[in-house]
Amino acid sequence: MGRYFRRKLLIYLLTFFAAVSINWMIPRLMPGDPIRALIGRAALRAEAADKVAEYFSRIYGLDQPAWRQYVNFWTSLFKGDLGISIYLSPKPVTQVIRDSIPFDLGLLIPAILCSWIVGNKFGAFAARRKRLDGIVLPIWYVFTATPYMWLAILLAYVFGVLLGIFPIAGAYSFAISPSLSISFILNYLKHWFLPFLSLFIVQLGGWAIGMRNMIIYELEADYSRYMESLGAPRKLIRRYAFRNAMLPQITGLALQLGVIVAGAVGTQVVFSYPGIGYLLLQAVMYKDYFLIQGCFLFIVIGVLIANFVIDVIYVIVDPRVRHGMGGETA
Amino acid sequence: MAVSVKNLKIYYQTLRGQVQAVDNVSFDIKDHEILGMAGESGCGKSTFSNSLVLLKPPMKFMGGRVELDGESLPLADFRKMNEFRYKKISLIPQYAMNALNPTRKIGRMIAELLASRGVSFSKISRELDRRLKLVNLNRSVMKMYPFELSGGMRQRAVMVIATLLDPSLLLADEITSALDVSTQKAVAKMLVQFRDMDLVKSLVFVTHDISILYQIADRVLIMYAGKAVEIAPTKKITKEPLHPYTRLLISSLPDVGVKYSERRLAGIKGRPPGLLNPFPGCRFKERCPVRFEKCDKEPPLAEVSENHQVACWREVGNNG
Ligand SMILES: Nc1ncnc2c1ncn2[C@@H]1O[C@H](COP(=O)(O)OP(=O)(O)OP(=O)(O)O)[C@@H](O)[C@H]1O
Ligand code: SF4
Ligand SMILES: [Mg+2]
Numbered sequence: 001m002g003r004y005f006r007r008k009l010l011i012y013l014l015t016f017f018a019a020v021s022i023n024w025m026i027p028r029l030m031p032g033d034p035i036r037a038l039i040g041r042a043a044l045r046a047e048a049a050d051k052v053a054e055y056f057s058r059i060y061g062l063d064q065p066a067w068r069q070y071v072n073f074w075t076s077l078f079k080g081d082l083g084i085s086i087y088l089s090p091k092p093v094t095q096v097i098r099d100s101i102p103f104d105l106g107l108l109i110p111a112i113l114c115s116w117i118v119g120n121k122f123g124a125f126a127a128r129r130k131r132l133d134g135i136v137l138p139i140w141y142v143f144t145a146t147p148y149m150w151l152a153i154l155l156a157y158v159f160g161v162l163l164g165i166f167p168i169a170g171a172y173s174f175a176i177s178p179s180l181s182i183s184f185i186l187n188y189l190k191h192w193f194l195p196f197l198s199l200f201i202v203q204l205g206g207w208a209i210g211m212r213n214m215i216i217y218e219l220e221a222d223y224s225r226y227m228e229s230l231g232a233p234r235k236l237i238r239r240y241a242f243r244n245a246m247l248p249q250i251t252g253l254a255l256q257l258g259v260i261v262a263g264a265v266g267t268q269v270v271f272s273y274p275g276i277g278y279l280l281l282q283a284v285m286y287k288d289y290f291l292i293q294g295c296f297l298f299i300v301i302g303v304l305i306a307n308f309v310i311d312v313i314y315v316i317v318d319p320r321v322r323h324g325m326g327g328e329t330a
Numbered sequence: 331m332a333v334s335v336k337n338l339k340i341y342y343q344t345l346r347g348q349v350q351a352v353d354n355v356s357f358d359i360k361d362h363e364i365l366g367m368a369g370e371s372g373c374g375k376s377t378f379s380n381s382l383v384l385l386k387p388p389m390k391f392m393g394g395r396v397e398l399d400g401e402s403l404p405l406a407d408f409r410k411m412n413e414f415r416y417k418k419i420s421l422i423p424q425y426a427m428n429a430l431n432p433t434r435k436i437g438r439m440i441a442e443l444l445a446s447r448g449v450s451f452s453k454i455s456r457e458l459d460r461r462l463k464l465v466n467l468n469r470s471v472m473k474m475y476p477f478e479l480s481g482g483m484r485q486r487a488v489m490v491i492a493t494l495l496d497p498s499l500l501l502a503d504e505i506t507s508a509l510d511v512s513t514q515k516a517v518a519k520m521l522v523q524f525r526d527m528d529l530v531k532s533l534v535f536v537t538h539d540i541s542i543l544y545q546i547a548d549r550v551l552i553m554y555a556g557k558a559v560e561i562a563p564t565k566k567i568t569k570e571p572l573h574p575y576t577r578l579l580i581s582s583l584p585d586v587g588v589k590y591s592e593r594r595l596a597g598i599k600g601r602p603p604g605l606l607n608p609f610p611g612c613r614f615k616e617r618c619p620v621r622f623e624k625c626d627k628e629p630p631l632a633e634v635s636e637n638h639q640v641a642c643w644r645e646v647g648n649n650g
Pocket of ligand 3: 504
């Protein structure tokens with residue numbers, strides 16, 4: 001088992017290196033220059049602008065040749081330094097990201113987990129129950145086919161504007177500052193509800209359809225058929241099918257949790273919710289190389305951790321994988 | 331008479347029409363008898379054996395009657411059939427190598443299956459050990475997952491599972507087809523032993539390889555395109571086959587030791603007809619070297635001598 005994980009670890013390290021390098025490169029291939037964009041907003045005179053630009057380029061190290069910048073990037077990365085944000089200058093990127101991560105996790109983890117659990121339960125229940133399936137399946141399809149933006153805006157309009165029950169922007173009111181008081185928590189939950197609901201609804205259909213199809217596939221598999229031939233009750237056959245259908249769903253869940261940090265750009269834009277997704281959008285608009293790199297770094301790390309978790313879970317739940325590891329039995 | 335099948339018709343309902351996979355088939359099986367059922371691929375052998383344990387769409391019951399130990403089987407009634415499944419009729423399916431849940435240890439799967447059928451695992455445990463020995467499996471397979479076993483081992487495990495409750499009728503569907511010649515013999519012998527030890531009362535041994543039947547079957551039924559075309563004791567059918575199809579089948583047998591499927595039925599030109607709305611008359615007429623006008627009508631399966639039935643106008647009713 002040790003050998004299996006060592007090999008995996010090596011693959012992860014290589015992937016990490018490649019992905020992070022690509023993330024370093026991509027913003028630099030975008031047309032335009034971040035410093036010019038920054039100064040453009042200040043509307044300086046031409047000569048002054050040139051001077052300022054030169055100054056900032058030196059500060060950010062953007063005047064150096066590309067290979068130097070690349071080496072610098074890795075050396076500071078090892079020191080845990082992701083540079084200074086250009087757009088939110090002079091905040092360090094690590095701090096900018098650290099500030100927004102709780103909002104991401106607080107929104108996405110409940111939304112993904114709830115939709116996953118509810119979707120799996122309902123999908124499995126509806127599979128092969130003809131009447132129910134006939135009613136519920138179209139609903140799932142409508143849910144997944146709904147363009148996310150459209151749904152989010154609709155919810156914001158109905159519950160926020162028309163009914164005025166929920167606020168539609170920010171993670172909490174400007175008037176109060178984050179604390180662990182009851183009033184803040186209530187305020188936070190009120191802001192949290194609509195973004196959560198929109199994410200929940202949109203993902204629910206996908207999980208339910210996936211589970212339904214997997215269950216039907218398993219119920220049609222030879223082993224289910226044989227159990228039926230031997231007169232095993234439906235309950236036992238469904239229990240086996242459910243367990244086997246869960247395996248791909250677990251992969252799906254871990255992958256979703258992996259892209260969590262980037263997963264909700266749409267929500268965060270519609271509801272101006274201050275997470276990484278929203279941050280990334282701003283960073284791209286301002287060509288903030290360092291912030292883009294930082295955001296992507298988190299996404300890459302998230303995906304890799306998620307994949308690692310999948311590997312571990314699979315070793316635990318799927319005997320076929322467990323035994324594929326050099327013949328050792330667990 | 332342990333089993334009697336009368337005018338059994340099992341069709342597949344498809345979008346393009348009905349596939350007449352088992353059409354008006356009648357025969358008997360005596361107690362302690364091994365009936366070999368042979369015929370080319372697609373002639374309805376699996377349809378027959380599956381229909382006795384699990385008749386569900388697209389398979390459709392179109393008529394007929396099957397009696398087991400004097401009781402009529404409620405084939406079309408999925409629920410009522412459950413009393414018979416496993417306890418009285420059991421199947422070793424053609425897909426035996428994939429018939430076990432891949433994520434359950436075999437022993438645990440058996441325990442759960444038995445519990446669901448109201449049989450206590452601990453009571454049957456010693457018998458299980460004995461039978462594992464009969465098929466040359468170590469007790470340790472109970473603690474393994476199906477994928478840890480070779481295909482042949484999995485198949486033998488299924489053999490043990492299928493017969494655990496001593497069924498009156500066991501249907502063994504192509505259990506030797508995927509094995510090499512020497513293993514084929516061993517597996518066939520195991521089944522004979524099961525019968526000799528009274529673990530199963532009667533056995534239908536399905537195969538497309540007639541040569542294996544010489545060794546184990548008491549009687550042989552030849553199927554062609556959904557019909558039973560000839561039934562006779564094994565010796566009789568090999569020495570004096572009457573139906574033109576059986577004759578070709580037996581004369582085209584390769585020498586012993588040559589893998590059968592590679593040279594299968596080289597002597598018979600053409601292919602069997604499709605069973606979706608087949609043409610009227612004898613279903614073998616397109617390929618039959620001795621057909622004549624009468625063959626446009628369907629030949630009945632008739633007794634030509636004691637214990638020997640044939641469905642061919644050349645052999646019966648020539649005077650009628
Ligand atoms: N699910 C199905 N739907 C429609 N037709 C089917 C279905 N299953 C089988 N058939 C048809 O029924 C006929 C009999 O098939 P069956 O599987 O019983 O043949 P077989 O004798 O067992 O062949 P083999 O030796 O290949 O196992 C074939 O013509 C086949 O095309
Ligand atoms: S009935 Fe006619 S076509 Fe059919 S096998 Fe006999 S002779 Fe041939
Ligand atoms: Mg078959």
